[in-house]
Amino acid sequence: MKNKLLIIIIVCCYGGLVYCQTGNSKVVDSVTVLLSLSKDENISGNYKEGLQYATSAVQYAHQNKDKSLQAKAYVSLANTYQAIKDYADAKKYYNLALDKNTDDYFVNVASLNGLGNIYSMDIATADTAAAFFERSIDYTLEAGNTEHSFYTYYNIAGMYLNFIDPDKAYPYILEANKLLPTIQEEDPIYELLQQLNFAIYYNQKENHRLALTYIDKALEIGEEHTLTRELIDIYDFKSEIHQELGEYDLALDNLRQHFYYKDLDFNEVKNLQIEQVEADFKVKEFQQKAEASRLKTNLITIIGVGTLLFIIICFLIFYNYKRRLSFLKLEKKNEALVQAKNEAEKANKIKSELLVNISHDLRTPLYGVLGITEMLIENSSAIDSQKELLNSLKFSGDHLKSVVDNILKIEEVETNKTSLQLSRVNLYTLLDNVVGSLDYLANQQETVLQLNISQNVSSYYLLDKSSLSEVLEKLIDNAIKYTKQGVVSVSVELLEKKQSKEYIKFQVSDTGKGISKEELSVIFENFKQGTIEQNVSYGIGLGLPIVKYLIQIMGSELMVESTVGQGSQFSFTLECENLSNNLIIDPVSQTKNLHILVVEDNKINQLVTQKLITSLGHSCTIAANGEEAIDEYNKTHFDLILMDLNMPVMNGFEASEVISRENKNVPIIALTALEISEVKERCDSVGLCTIINKPVDKNTIEKIINKTVLHKKLK
DSSP states (O other): OHHHHHHHHHHHHHHHHHTOOOOOSHHHHHHHHHHHHHHHHHHHTOHHHHHHHHHHHHHHHHHHTOHHHHHHHHHHHHHHHHHTTOHHHHHHHHHHHHHTOOOOHHHHHHHHHHHHHHHTTSGGGHHHHHHHHHHHHHHHHHHTOHHHHHHHHHHHHHHHHHTTOHHHHHHHHHHHHHHHHHHTTTOTHHHHHHHHHHHHHHHHTTOHHHHHHHHHHHHHHHHHTTOHHHHHHHHHHHHHHHHHTTOHHHHHHHHHHHHHHHHHHHHHHHHHHHHHHHHHHHHHHHHHHHOGGGHHHHHHHHHHHHHHHHHHHHHHHHHHHHHHHHHHHHHHHHHHHHHHHHHHHHHHHHHHHHHHHHHHHHHHHHHHHHHHHHHHHHOTTSOHHHHHHHHHHHHHHHHHHHHHHHHHHHHHHHTTOOOOOEEEEEHHHHHHHHHHHTHHHHHHTTOEEEEEEOTTOOSEEEEEHHHHHHHHHHHHHHHHHTOSSSEEEEEEEEEEEETTEEEEEEEEEEOSSOOOHHHHTTTTSTTOOSSHHHHHHHOSSOHHHHHHHHHHHTTOOOEEEEETTTEEEEEEEEEEEEOTTSOOOOOOSOOOSOEEEEEOSOHHHHHHHHHHHHHTTOEEEEESSHHHHHHHHHHSOOSEEEEOSSOSSSOHHHHHHHHHHHOTTSOEEEEESSOHHHHHHHHHHHTOOEEEESSOOHHHHHHHHHHHHHHHHHO
16 A cells, blocks of 8 residues: 555656646757656556656756756656666666756655655665655645645655554654645545554554554445455455454454455456457557558567467466465365354353353252351350351352352353443442451451551442442452461552542552462463462352453453562552532431232242341241232232242242232332343333342341332332
8 A cells, every 4th residue: 555655646746747847949848748758658657668758858958958857857767767666776866856956846846755765665764765755745835735745744654654663653644634634525545545544553553443443434435435456455454453353253254355355456457458458459450451561560569469468368367266266265264263163152152051050050049058057047046066067057158159159240241241330339338348248258367457548538439339349359358368367458549530530549459479470361261260279279260350350341450460479469440420529318227017028939948038037027928929929919918029030830020010010119029049130121121129139148138128118118
């Protein structure tokens, strides 16, 4: 693309030379005609004839002793030498043209651009080329020729991008962009080239997503105006960007488009070549008939042209065959890659579905195990030795629950089912609760757990309470596990404040064993914690991947610093809206003497839920399925309904829909082993106001019952 534009600037400047006559003498007219003929032959690719005309123009110009005319002839000769890649002679005559010290616009612009083009071919002389181009720009800007100025800025930027030096290219890209509004209506190629330069720049700066934005703009212009040759380069470049991003399907699609337009351009060129050869053949045939004396010469010419035509056609057929063969091989390789990719994705999906199904099935019995264990612990008649065993059982059950939740959570975030749930959150209370819940684990490790909050941090912010709590819990839990007899510090500080927006940094530091560089490369992969021994000792390795996903959803990035033997530091910064000045009066946080209908088909879970509710001071009625729930509801007034979703006879969705249709004021809470993201939409549609995952503890169910009932009363 770059080389093509350099030729454009030469032709453009050179074309202006032909029509700038300096007098009416015969010599001037002869030079002008010779320059015009030289230009036409060069454009047609007949460089030998172009060189002859340019040389004759130089000779006639010297006879006239007109410096301006001599300079123009030198430029014509230099252009021809540059076209045939004789760069030494080209530089010689460009410099001779400049030495004439003429004020002629086209002489100066063409000479300086020609020298810039020659020096731009070597990275060692790139800055010299830029200097020539910039001298040319002084003339074009002074003359008000915006088109020439744009092309020259574009050439400089393209040169530096070609040498992978985006920082030097960027100022010239911006200068070209300033000129774009005044010329983009004349020809769409200007805007296309500018968008392409921006795309190349950002790709070299490794901002591939922004590069794709600009390449798509260029693509839109190219397709709108059928710029076939530009589309060939654009699709090829876009394919490379997608490959760098690991998006191989998109890379393959763009590669196919690249070959499509390349074939299209190839066929057009082939047709033009054949038409040109046929035209030459007819001209030679006419000359043979008109000039009998030159029969022998014309006959040889016809044979030569026919042979050339045959060779060209054979070459084109052979080239097209080889290219098609190469494309078919590439297509087979791509098909194999796609098949391998699909098989890998299928295997990964089967593994994920298996883990999710197992996790779902574990939640229901876990609810019973944890619920009964908690009831036995609270039983005053249990002796200390039994309570110790029960506490161990509860700890193991909680650990298994954590594993199940992590497996389901990683599946949820990887399938983009997680979204932010923003609400007014007391940050101090959230931090106290998170740190307090992990004191027991810190004591087991003989580790000091510290919480440090800067004084300039406010109380209330608009946050996703659940996601932030989960992130902090997992980071602190991870730090404690790897820190024996040390210190784990949780720090929160205000970095910056912009009106109601505040940037708050959360940091979890420890003095533990630290993480090696090799382990850092895998700790964010699913089911990885470094070595096999660490996987066995510290869990299944899903905590940090979940943390990374959640922080990204909240609009931040997780930063990690670690030194082996000294400890680790995890940090992230959130943009939060300060709501401390928004006065909200919290309703009374506790309700008593509620009559609650529990709809649950599992006998053990019926017992556990009933005990939980009665221990909170509420009365409870049990229904084994949806039909029984509707019957009980029609007979008795209930303040709240706890509804299981998967039940025989009539499931929880159907029962909730019937009850909500009759009375929309009764709050119905779903109590289910299914993942919330899988059922939320359907729950909302049938009138369920809240969803709780099994297993659930006493404190959690108490908070949700109070919040749900009070919310209904306020409405």
